[in-house]
Amino acid sequence: MTGEPQGLVLRGLAVGYPRRGWRRRTPHTVLSGLFAHARPGELTVLLGPNGAGKSTLLRTLCGLQPPLAGWVCLDGADLRTMDRVRLARSLAVVLTERVDIALLTVRELVALGRHPYTPATGRLGEADGEVVARALETVGAGHLAGRRLSEISDGERQRVMIARALAQQPDLVLLDEPTAFLDVSGRAAIIALLGRLAREQGLTVVVSTHELNLALPVADVLWLIDRAGRLHVGTPDEMTRSGIVVRALELPT
Amino acid sequence: MTASAFPADRRRRRAVLAALAASVPAALLAATIAGSVSVPPADVLHVLTGGAASDPRWQVVIETVRLPRAVTAALAGAALATAGVQMQALFRNVLADPYVLGVSSGASLGVALLMLASGGAGGAFAAGLASFVDLVGLGRLGMVLAAALGAAAVLAFILVLARWVRSAVTLLLIGVMVGYLTTALVSVLLATADPRWAQQYIAWGLGSFGATPWPDLAVLAPVVGAGLAIALLSAKHLNALLLGEDYARTMGIRVRRVRLGTMLAASLLAGSVTAFCGPIGFLGLAVPHLARSALGTSDHRVLLPAAVLLGAAVALGCGAVAEVRALPLNAVTALLGAPVVVAVLVRGSRAGGAGGALR
Numbered sequence: 001m002t003g004e005p006q007g008l009v010l011r012g013l014a015v016g017y018p019r020r021g022w023r024r025r026t027p028h029t030v031l032s033g034l035f036a037h038a039r040p041g042e043l044t045v046l047l048g049p050n051g052a053g054k055s056t057l058l059r060t061l062c063g064l065q066p067p068l069a070g071w072v073c074l075d076g077a078d079l080r081t082m083d084r085v086r087l088a089r090s091l092a093v094v095l096t097e098r099v100d101i102a103l104l105t106v107r108e109l110v111a112l113g114r115h116p117y118t119p120a121t122g123r124l125g126e127a128d129g130e131v132v133a134r135a136l137e138t139v140g141a142g143h144l145a146g147r148r149l150s151e152i153s154d155g156e157r158q159r160v161m162i163a164r165a166l167a168q169q170p171d172l173v174l175l176d177e178p179t180a181f182l183d184v185s186g187r188a189a190i191i192a193l194l195g196r197l198a199r200e201q202g203l204t205v206v207v208s209t210h211e212l213n214l215a216l217p218v219a220d221v222l223w224l225i226d227r228a229g230r231l232h233v234g235t236p237d238e239m240t241r242s243g244i245v246v247r248a249l250e251l252p253t
Numbered sequence: 254m255t256a257s258a259f260p261a262d263r264r265r266r267r268a269v270l271a272a273l274a275a276s277v278p279a280a281l282l283a284a285t286i287a288g289s290v291s292v293p294p295a296d297v298l299h300v301l302t303g304g305a306a307s308d309p310r311w312q313v314v315i316e317t318v319r320l321p322r323a324v325t326a327a328l329a330g331a332a333l334a335t336a337g338v339q340m341q342a343l344f345r346n347v348l349a350d351p352y353v354l355g356v357s358s359g360a361s362l363g364v365a366l367l368m369l370a371s372g373g374a375g376g377a378f379a380a381g382l383a384s385f386v387d388l389v390g391l392g393r394l395g396m397v398l399a400a401a402l403g404a405a406a407v408l409a410f411i412l413v414l415a416r417w418v419r420s421a422v423t424l425l426l427i428g429v430m431v432g433y434l435t436t437a438l439v440s441v442l443l444a445t446a447d448p449r450w451a452q453q454y455i456a457w458g459l460g461s462f463g464a465t466p467w468p469d470l471a472v473l474a475p476v477v478g479a480g481l482a483i484a485l486l487s488a489k490h491l492n493a494l495l496l497g498e499d500y501a502r503t504m505g506i507r508v509r510r511v512r513l514g515t516m517l518a519a520s521l522l523a524g525s526v527t528a529f530c531g532p533i534g535f536l537g538l539a540v541p542h543l544a545r546s547a548l549g550t551s552d553h554r555v556l557l558p559a560a561v562l563l564g565a566a567v568a569l570g571c572g573a574v575a576e577v578r579a580l581p582l583n584a585v586t587a588l589l590g591a592p593v594v595v596a597v598l599v600r601g602s603r604a605g606g607a608g609g610a611l612r
Contacts, residue, residue: 063502063503064502064503084505084507087503087505088504088505089505091503092503093499093503095497095499095500097496097500099496099497099500101495101496101551103545103546103549103550104495104551104552105262105550108550108552112492112495112496112504113504115489115492115493115504116504118489120486120489121488121489121554122488122489122492122554123554
């Protein structure tokens with residue numbers, strides 16, 4: 001494995017929707033020719049205007065839809081050839097879908113992340129309980145463990161969803177717009193938390209967001225999709241100095 | 254600390270499960286005592302524990318009428334409640350129940366086709382069905398067979414669609430539409446049917462636990478047992494589905510396979526019960542909600558066993574009330590079930606949207 005690049009590697013990746021049914025003959029390509037590398041220990045922030053294909057890219061990266069062309073590799077292994085359980089133990093997600101199950105405690109929700117590790121009965125052992133507790137502590141939500149999901153705020157809920165992803169003990173965490181629906185301080189706290197997760201736990205963290213101002217100081221690498229569907233990769237410093245950020249996001253100058 | 258529940262939560266769950274486990278034999282006893290002829294409770298106890306009743310007539314009543322009826326009620330309640338939990342998990346919808354699959358309307362269609370055939374106005378298929386039914390003897394058994402075949406046919410159709418349709422909500426709506434379609438077909442068929450058969454159809458449609466003698470139970474019990482076993486073994490997967498299909502997939506679940514297996518088990522449970530007892534409403538819809546509120550959790554590892562027990566107890570209770578007051582069974586289940594469902598919806602919309610609150 002020494003020769004293989006660690007982390008998440010995109011090689012000539014094309015994402016979009018494959019032909020499905022009898023009417024759609026050609027696949028609908030959203031983004032193509034993508035090359036990028038998200039490294040362990042770094043926070044990679046995916047930026048782009050609405051409708052640029054951020055969600056489609058993230059769904060492809062986490063295996064929810066197949067690539068139209070090219071490869072997605074995690075620690076040198078092709079995502080498509082990895083078996084389900086290994087994939088679930090290497091990669092965890094926080095999706096935009098709002099999870100709202102009133103009659104479940106925070107601890108129970110986070111424990112759902114142990115699914116790839118528990119036996120067929122779903123029984124949680126001592127070690128699982130510790131992983132769950134640690135995940136909650138890591139996101140600063142240890143005190144919420146006994147609360148029901150209906151009793152916590154949106155910001156707390158987002159932390160808990162991140163803890164659920166951590167309970168899968170992944171190498172890579174992908175988050176789709178985790179700051180949507182939060183107030184300003186909540187957004188900043190979540191982005192800062194993600195930066196800490198990458199650096200302190202050595203995780204590969206890829207997050208999509210609109211929050212340019214919040215992401216710039218914390219991000220290690222930016223993946224920037226412009227209106228033309230091109231992916232620009234660089235550190236926040238490089239990208240702001242070269243003016244790519246402003247042009248790609250069509251910000252007022 | 255292990256597992257995912259606080260000790261207080263775990264104590265509550267154990268207490269609820271223990272109470273439910275105790276309530277089933279009590280309800281079974283009550284349902285065996287209840288009836289149009291009064292039998293002394295002491296005699297019921299004697300017969301249930303293997304002794305003899307003081308009067309041979311009571312012995313016959315208990316052994317051939319009361320006991321099969323009570324066992325049927327317990328099986329039907331457990332089956333419908335479990336199928337309800339499965340459907341609500343699969344469709345992530347508080348209003349899903351076994352019948353959204355079109356199982357009951359499929360069963361009705363089967364029975365209606367049989368009537369049409371016996372009326373002599375049917376096409377080739379109906380005639381074929383009729384001759385098959387003639388072979389095994391017309392009447393109740395024919396009705397049961399027709400109902401099971403109809404339920405299986407509608408289910409096969411939905412299962413085939415499930416291979417292409419990704420969204421559970423779309424599938425739910427297709428199930429509802431198939432239900433409307435078969436109901437319409439049944440009305441058309443009823444209009445042309447032999448009145449004798451129409452009467453029998455209506456009697457079946459009222460729903461009853463009292464029309465399953467021991468030989469019928471020998472069929473119903475193993476089928477329900479198999480369905481319950483599949484359901485209880487799938488608790489872990491149903492839990493992963495609480496978060497939605499995308500999350501489930503990223504946790505390593507084969508979503509289509511789980512969906513197929515769950516629908517198959519639910520249709521076994523609901524289809525067999527409908528065939529023998531007629532369509533019985535609200536048990537599959539209301540009991541899962543009652544079980545969730547009692548336990549205070551949506552964790553299927555405790556919810557499924559609780560629904561089995563509570564379903565059996567509630568069905569026994571409803572059956573006993575219907576028997577004592579000579580009411581139609583479906584009226585009793587609706588009187589109990591409809592307020593529960595309304596309460597669930599009201600509480601759900603207070604907590605922000607009817608969909609989310611009580612999954």
